[in-house]
Amino acid sequence: MPHQCIECGRTFPDGSKEMLSGCPDCGGNKFQFKPSGAAESKPSAEPSAGSAPSADSEPTTETEPAPDFNSRSGSDTGAASPEPAESDDPGDPVDRRPERETGSAATDPVDGDAEHIDGEEAEDSAQASARSDVVSPDELDRAARETGSAAVDSESTEPPASQPGVDELRDELNEQFESIRIVSPGQYELNLMELYDRQEYIISLQEDGRYVIEMPDAWGVTDE
Amino acid sequence: MGLLTNLRDSISRVTDGLFAADEPKRIGIYGPPNAGKTTLANRIARDWTGDAVGPESHIPHETRRARRKENVEIERNGRKVTIDIVDTPGVTTKVDYKEFLDHDMDKEDAVRRSREATEGVAEAMHWLREDVDGVIYVLDSTTDPFTQVNTMLIGIIESQDLPALILANKTDLSGSDVQQIANAFPQHETIPLSALEGENMDEVYTKIAEYFG
Numbered sequence: 001m002p003h004q005c006i007e008c009g010r011t012f013p014d015g016s017k018e019m020l021s022g023c024p025d026c027g028g029n030k031f032q033f034k035p036s037g038a039a040e041s042k043p044s045a046e047p048s049a050g051s052a053p054s055a056d057s058e059p060t061t062e063t064e065p066a067p068d069f070n071s072r073s074g075s076d077t078g079a080a081s082p083e084p085a086e087s088d089d090p091g092d093p094v095d096r097r098p099e100r101e102t103g104s105a106a107t108d109p110v111d112g113d114a115e116h117i118d119g120e121e122a123e124d125s126a127q128a129s130a131r132s133d134v135v136s137p138d139e140l141d142r143a144a145r146e147t148g149s150a151a152v153d154s155e156s157t158e159p160p161a162s163q164p165g166v167d168e169l170r171d172e173l174n175e176q177f178e179s180i181r182i183v184s185p186g187q188y189e190l191n192l193m194e195l196y197d198r199q200e201y202i203i204s205l206q207e208d209g210r211y212v213i214e215m216p217d218a219w220g221v222t223d224e
Numbered sequence: 225m226g227l228l229t230n231l232r233d234s235i236s237r238v239t240d241g242l243f244a245a246d247e248p249k250r251i252g253i254y255g256p257p258n259a260g261k262t263t264l265a266n267r268i269a270r271d272w273t274g275d276a277v278g279p280e281s282h283i284p285h286e287t288r289r290a291r292r293k294e295n296v297e298i299e300r301n302g303r304k305v306t307i308d309i310v311d312t313p314g315v316t317t318k319v320d321y322k323e324f325l326d327h328d329m330d331k332e333d334a335v336r337r338s339r340e341a342t343e344g345v346a347e348a349m350h351w352l353r354e355d356v357d358g359v360i361y362v363l364d365s366t367t368d369p370f371t372q373v374n375t376m377l378i379g380i381i382e383s384q385d386l387p388a389l390i391l392a393n394k395t396d397l398s399g400s401d402v403q404q405i406a407n408a409f410p411q412h413e414t415i416p417l418s419a420l421e422g423e424n425m426d427e428v429y430t431k432i433a434e435y436f437g
Contacts (some may be wrong), residue, residue, distance in 0.1 A: 016361030180342060185333030188342040192376050195349035205339050 004032045180205065248295055248306040252356035254348065254381075256373055257284040257314025257341075258394040259362045262291075264419035265311035268432075269293045271425065277311045283327045285341035287313045290351055295327050302431035307358075307436055312351060313344025315373055352380060358387040358436045365416065366399040367390035369408040378409055387435045392416045395423060 003012040003019055007028030010017045016086035022029045179194035182205075238371050253261045265277040278291045293309045319342045324334035329362045347416055352359075359381050392402040396418040406414040415431055416422040 128243075153261050171323040180346065186331075188319045188338065190317050190319070190345050192317060192345075192349060192373065194284065194313065195346050196380055201347070201350040201354075205343055 002034050004034060006030045006032050248308050249357040250292075250308045250310060250355060251360055251432075251436055252310045252348075252351055253360045253362060254311055254312055254315060254352065254377060255362035256364070258282070259314065259364045260419045261314065261362045262287050262394055264295065264312050264360070264362055264391065264393065264417075265291070265309050267419045267422060267425065268298075268309060268429075269296060271429075272296050272298055277309065283329075283336050285319070285337060285344065286321065287311060288337070288344035288345075290347050298429055298433055300430055300437075303433065303437065305433045305437040307326040307377065307432070310351060310356060312348035313341060314347050315377060316341075316391055317373060319345070323379045352377075352384075356386065359389070360391045360432070361388055362393050362419075363390065363405050364394050365405055366394055366397050367401050369405045374402065374408070378412075383413075384385060388412060389431055390414045391419075391428065393419055396421045 002014040003016065004010070005012075005019070005023040005026060005028045007030065008023060008026040010023055010025050012031070018024055019031055023031075066116040132167045179198060181191075183189055186207075206212065236319050253265050255261050262280045266280060269275055269277045273293065273296055275293065277293045278287055280286065288331050290313065291311045293311075296307050296309050298305045298307065319338050321331065321334035321338035324337050325331065329337070361374075361378065361381070363374065378388070378390075381384045390405065392400070392405040392414050394400055395402065395416045400416075402414060402416040413431070414426070415428055419425075
């Protein structure tokens with residue numbers, strides 16, 4: 001019983017079609033995936049493999065643990081190398097953390113992943129695809145930036161990925177144009193070229209990271 | 225009609241020329257923190273106006289707002305040159321409050337100084353873009369001039385075709401190496417000086433008149 005409804009606790013065998021339109025008992029659409037159970041119920045998983053791709057059209061079935069699997073399988077399939085290639089936005093400390101984890105210590109996740117990897121071997125690609133549908137926006141952001149991620153993942157996540165992808169792009173663009181980065185209170189990194197190039201004049205930095213800017217050129221034009 | 229138009233054009237040309245000639249050139253004193261920019265600005269201002277521009281300090285980022293001293297009249301070889309001196313905050317790519325903690329400053333003051341210094345760099349870069357007609361670039365001749373900040377700023381100044389004078393300051397210190405600065409920026413003339421001791425200021429004023437007059 002690899003899937004369990006987190007609302008009512010009902011369990012479903014791996015690849016079950018019942019859960020694709022929500023839990024028949026309570027209507028819940030959040031399921032917990034239990035990989036250890038997946039290995040036990042391996043025989044039942046295989047026959048239902050053919051029907052699993054229909055999950056692609058059912059993004060409403062959201063199981064929360066799935067994002068973990070998606071990201072891990074993404075890094076297992078060689079996404080580790082494209083991720084550090086995003087060094088053109090080295091400034092986002094939030095983004096840098098996973099890069100360092102995957103880049104410098106590829107062995108770190110192995111311990112925690114051992115049982116998951118076993119579980120993956122036990123299932124077919126259709127099931128992996130079905131589960132890859134259910135990712136959180138955060139995971140979608142990361143997946144969108146992993147240029148080398150598996151084709152199966154990108155195909156299945158495309159429709160929901162479009163909106164977070166735009167946000168991600170906007171973040172990246174903002175970052176490229178950032179002229180003052182607040183590393184921590186009292187610690188700043190300055191992009192001199194950006195400060196020089198921008199027409200607005202930053203006259204004050206606020207504690208919460210906001211800027212006060214003056215746009216003398218714009219005022220001048222309207223005055224005239 | 226044609227006569228009137230011509231007359232009006234002539235008058236406006238004459239008045240424009242008058243104002244342009246009267247308007248002093250605005251010379252920005254740029255450089256990394258602790259190069260001696262304010263010491264130089266004060267030296268120039270005191271020598272020619274009797275006033276100072278701002279407080280000097282051995283603590284980096286003492287100058288956190290650009291300060292201007294207007295109408296500094298420098299007389300050289302029977303010729304008067306009037307300039308506005310803009311003493312700018314030291315330009316850097318990183319500001320860390322921890323560097324101020326060594327100077328008997330508590331954390332709150334250090335963090336505030338750090339924020340103000342960052343605003344100062346932004347202001348200095350803004351002035352460089354908008355408001356200066358020439359640059360006096362001050363370097364501490366006891367330190368390595370091959371830095372990202374120096375290269376970038378000199379590059380910006382060159383790209384703007386601004387007249388620039390490079391000063392190798394602190395020649396009174398034992399570790400001073402003027403030649404190193406001259407080697408770093410061979411496309412510019414390097415003038416050695418000690419703004420603190422007033423050494424070689426005559427040559428500095430001659431060059432200011434020559435470059436910015």
